[in-house]
Amino acid sequence: MRLQEQEREEPDINLTSLIDVVFLLLIFFMISTTFDRQSLLRLDLPEAATAEAEAVPDLIEILITADGQVFVNEALLTEISRPALQAAMAALLAENPDAPVVVRADGEASHRLVVLALDAAAAEGVRRVGIAAISERGETP
16 A cells, blocks of 8 residues: 655745834834933023024034033034134034024033034024923923
């Protein structure tokens, strides 16, 4: 008696679940990397009763920390002077001449540095200058 040999079927690999996992990982990393910029520097912004939220995509951000460091769009200035600040802003204004300037100074930062940043912006001809603050309710605008 001769038995029939059964043909061996090749197993099918289902890629659907693998693709789902890869897309979930991609979405996770895309969402988590958008918060990196917020955690670079820790600033305690002063409170203001009339603080308003304004979303501006292309702006020049001047960060002043409590210990006196000055950053222009995340680039640390090695020399803190009006000409150095103007040069950093001029390079950014060459790309976008209508870009507004936002000064984000820590609540304990030196008033001299805030005035220096505002003076450098005025010397470069910036028309829109703002100072970042949080509302009295503790929300960042």
